[in-house]
Amino acid sequence: MGLINVLVVDDEPDYLETLVKRLSKRNYSVRGASGGLEALELLRQEPADVVLLDIKMPGMDGMQTLQEIKKKSPDTRVIILTGHASVESARDGISLGAFDYLVKPSTLDEIMIKIQESLHANPSL
């Protein structure tokens, strides 16, 4: 098994950069996208095992992006990141097929544990 392929989607450049940097140092193959469309384009080029998805972004928002991802590659695990956005929308996200959500800011530990959990979980969840 090669490196786990993670895509982080977040419109806040600082947050995105820090998270990509941290995960890269932890033996993940990490890419970052600053918006929903960019994320879908990156996934089209190369699928990811796990997507960390900010729910509230300008342009194509997290919910739409989530639906698109699930439509095109149902096996991809999506973990929702939620910040200012409401926790309720994160719960809605779970009903749309996301694995779980994390409230920003989460520690690297929590994020990594969640990634591991999602990979061990039954994809049909």
Added chain:
Amino acid sequence: MPNPLLRLYHHLLGGPRPCPRLTAEHMANLPTLKNSWKLLLGAQGRFLHLVNGARAALRDNSFISMVFVRSQCTSACVNVFAMLRHLREITGCDHAELTDTFQDLRKRIDRLIAGQAPAPIQELTLPLSSVDKSMSLSVGTKMAYLGEIKKRFRELSVPDGFVITSAAYNLFLDHNGLRDEINRRLQTQVIRDMADMFRLSSELQLLIINSPLPDKLQESIHAAYRELEALAGHRGVRVAVRSSAVGEDAEETSFAGQYRTELNVSEELLFTTYKEIMASKYALTAMNYRFSRGLKDEDMPMCVGCMVMVDTASAGVMYTQDPTSADSGTIFINAVHGLAKAISDGYVTPDLWKISRHPEPGIMHKTIRSKEQKFVSFLSEEGVTLLATTPAQRLQPSLTDQQVLELSRIGLLLENHFGCPLDVEWAVNKAGHATVLQSRPLKRVYGRQDAVQPVHNATRPLLAGGQMASPGRATGRVYVVRTNNDLLHFPEGAVLVTPRPHPRWSALLPRAVAIVSECGGGIFGHLANIAREFGIPAIFDVKDACTILEADAWITIDADQQVIFPAMKPEDNAELPPRHSLRDTPVYTTLAEVMKNVDAPTSANPLDPRITPERIKTLRDVAQTSHLLACREILKLSHVPGILAPLAVDHPTNWWVLDLNNQRLKDNRDLDALSMEPVSFTAHHLLEGIWQGIGRQQWPLFANSPRRSRLLRSLRRLHAAVRPLSPPRPRLFLLLEDAALLILSLERAFFLLHAHAGEHAEENFVQLLWQWFGQQTPSTSRLEQLAVLLHEQGFNLDVAPDGLLAWSAGQPSETTVRQARLLGYFMGTVQQLQAPSELPPGIDLKSPSKTSS
């Protein structure tokens, strides 16, 4: 003011005479007077309402935050200030003494609610070696203790490091204007459930993380880091970045695991990590914890310690005494391979040693467990990695006996120095030497002595075994928490059942009645610490708890015996588990302290015989004095000849009405020719209410007590006349817009019933002053009897040496009228020899009736 002698003279010669100059002046100012009076009443109503709210908070032990205390105090001061201003408008005097007293009180209250004094240390960073216990306000409790150990015990190993101080925290907040912004959000956000709490927590944390560090601070941290590299002798030192909040880890409030700690941090991410740790002040658990423990938010600046990473072989936690029993002869040591994070975060059930303290440390008992995972840190990575252990490693003891004894000796040394049992986190490096990583006072909670339960003898336990993490017994429904999503749906009063005692779950502790976890090391670990602090029973290391315990099933857990029984749903009237008490928490204490300057009147009538500083000690006194002075001024109007109208009622004695709403007073040209028609009691809603109360009573009025002798009677009337609040008629209603004032000036008692019932409930109030004189002081038992009666009806009651005040505030107009009616009835009651055992219908507020129409 008329000369008392003159008044005396008037009085003896058949009734008072008006003072024409004074009254004409008053009549000319009537519109201003009425307006100021109205505003004064509104302010008094709001003030009483606030006092009532603060009292309720103290009495009910309800949720209070520092924000609440501060806003209540500010509003209370503002309203009393407004009363003083309107009093000055009414009387035209400056009332300097009263104003000065108020200013003193206000300053005293301000001091009490103000945050902590600025940190005495100005440095933004300090080397750990220069820190000691006396500096906890500047470097936080955790670093103060660690610095103290480093300074005092040269022979002990403590990592090198530096502290980013509270001065740095304050600089960061001020630089970004965050203080006000955070307070604003804390005040404006409505918290209804966990989801709201999540949102607020996330918002505040991101606010901090996304704000830049001031250049000065960046430079200071850089310089401190360079020094650390110099000490270590190589570049690229990795540090453990630990929170060290001021007020954290104090004995009563150990913030175990509430704040973030990041291990193995590189220089590149140091600033981000520093901000993340400051932000963790608003992490869900920490915020929840502060709220539920009544801790002051802004008294807790976040200091951060950066310490060189120890090349750890094994690590763990030592309790120098048993945290769950009073037995003080045993030291407990928990250890795992790798970093101690595996214990505090509950990943692994650790090895356990029990060591006797006397006469020399000696191992009494050891339990080696299978440790399937361990945390390690690599230089090439950021943070820590959870690795599976090899089968050979799993059952290998994480410490040698010699290391255990060495650690025990360190524990005793430190305990002796700090003078209390301690919780010490330590690491043993690859060379086998022990290093102290942190140390704090150990919070102890004792189990019950009567742990045997005959009730359950017949039932077979669902589960038995595991380790007690927090003593006690509780019954509730099972709720399994695995994900963050489960966190949101956790019901009040459920038993938290979880695969791992994650510190994050501590956010649930205010709502949970007990905890059962599949792994974790008993009394060690953050969640166990906090459970003990909240007094919530917990059993850890219960195999398969999440599968065996069915969701929603009622269970009883007995942590002392480590057994779990099936339970029946308790009856509704069953004894509820004791909830965490806010008493003795800092916010509660502050409010109680502030209230000493706000509430409880020193005397019921501070005007009688005259105002002295001893009679004005609280804001209530200032308010009451202002109120009475304003009444006195308004009452001067009653001396205008012909201004009083008789109350048209069938009653043995005459009652009078001064109706300032009367149209004829609006144009005050023919003052000399005033004569008023009798007034029906239905003319004013409050007059009607009060009269209905008075009319329901038999009135053996003291005023009509049998004449003993003409002289004696005259003397008594004389006495009544020189009292500071004496209108020309002893039974007088004064009506003004939505307010009514009843003055009942009797020989043996003085009553002033004042009610304000307008459209704004928060301005409404009703207050009865009953002042007694000398020999007429009611007996204690009678006062108690009356107090019970009034309390039952929802009134506040304050008893002072000279009289009592019964009051209520903040009710809608209709309720206020009914309360006024009850107080009218009460005035008659207190003159009876015996208080009635029950109130008649229509008076009793507890049984709503429609008789007020």
